[in-house]
Amino acid sequence: MPLPAKAFQLWLHSVAPTASTADICRISGIKRTTLAQQLVRGKVSESTLVSISRALKRSPLDDLASFDSFAGLAEQPQLPTPAELVSQIATMDLLRAVISRSSPAYGGFGDHGSALTPPLSAAPHATSVRNWVDAIDDGELRHRVSAATGVAPQNYSAQLTANRLAPELAVATSRAAGVGFTGGLVATGLLTEAEAGWTPAAKQAALDALSDGELTALAGERLQSLGRTLRRQEQEHEQTKKIWENLG
Template identity: 85%
Template sequence: MPLPAKAFQLWLHRVAPSASTADICRISGIKRTTLAQQLVRGKVAETTLVSISRALDLSPLTELASFDHYAELGAPPQPPTPAELVSQVATMDLLRAVISRSSPAYGGYGDSDSASMRALSPAPHATSVRNWVDAIDDGELRHRVSAASGVAPQNYSAQLTANRLSPELVVATARAAGVGFTGGLVATGLITEDEAGWVPGAKQSALDALSDGELAALAGERLQALGKSLRRHEHEQAQTEKIWENLG
């Protein structure tokens, strides 16, 4: 849920009392027209607050928690589960891990350069949101979130297909799953792993803890999903080209 403009302005006055709107926009990289439009509409995007918080060297998570609708974020953070951490490992990194385990010649763990070769890409990645939800879903999660939030299941699924989820739905999803809130906020890219307080190397540790079979199965699932996505994109592209050809 976007932040109420009045509450946002009160927050801004509290954290930067002597800064003008122009100053805030300059240091945060936000366009003045963008901020002005949000204020006029009475709804300020959470990403706007995050950008300003970073520019002022404030914790985005803490500042977001100062707003009533996100007050739950102010509780002591619950660490992400191993499944959540692995969900934020990019597919290409999973494939590198499979190769690394199968043959030292391709950068196995015993190799002197393995530390640099095993460096994982930061979240989010191309399927991070959908992977996060799948990692915490017990089979009924989507229905519980829909019932609690009032968002139709098809609309919720559409957001996941597009690999996005509003911060409001991230919080609702985490609450319904009984997990911490940072996993989803990182998966959507609203905050970074560092800002979420994740332990450095946590993703790598969770990945290392997978057995060879678990790793291979997960990589296979990711590849299958990637294949479906690519085929769908190719089909849509072919249909578009066909339409243009018919239009002459």
């Protein structure tokens, strides 16, 4: 759930006691009307806090952890698993890795050749949320998250299909899967990899650890998923086009 406005205001006063609302909005890039509306509703979004924390050169992870709904977030940080790291590698980067490994310059498959591939794109990517959940799902994860949060499985799945996940659900998913809390917050784009404490070379190391077969199979699965998404979009476009044609 979003952060309670009163708790947010107490936090803001503690970290920037002399700054006015106008000052905070100016340095963080948040519209004054947006912040005012959130305060009036009594609920401030996590992204608002993160933007302000970044602007003040603070740790968004630590600041989130200071609120009850994210308690324990920064305590005993647990590094992401290799599967989580790989899930945050964009499909195009996986394809580049396949091409690099199969390049004649490396004698075909068998040599990773990561030195010739461009740096990996930063998370999140187009399917980062769904990929992250799939990477930590043991088959019962969605049911455990639903039981713990009260969110219906179909609503949870709908968020994954749209490649989004509310921050509190991301943390609840991490708890239910028994993994570190930062994976979901990176996958949703709330925190950067650096803010979550991931080392710069972590994703590349996880990618290099994949065998040629594992990499090729994963890239193939991603392509199939992308193909289904594109076909669905094309069908929806054609249906919309026909509707407009029938309307004259």
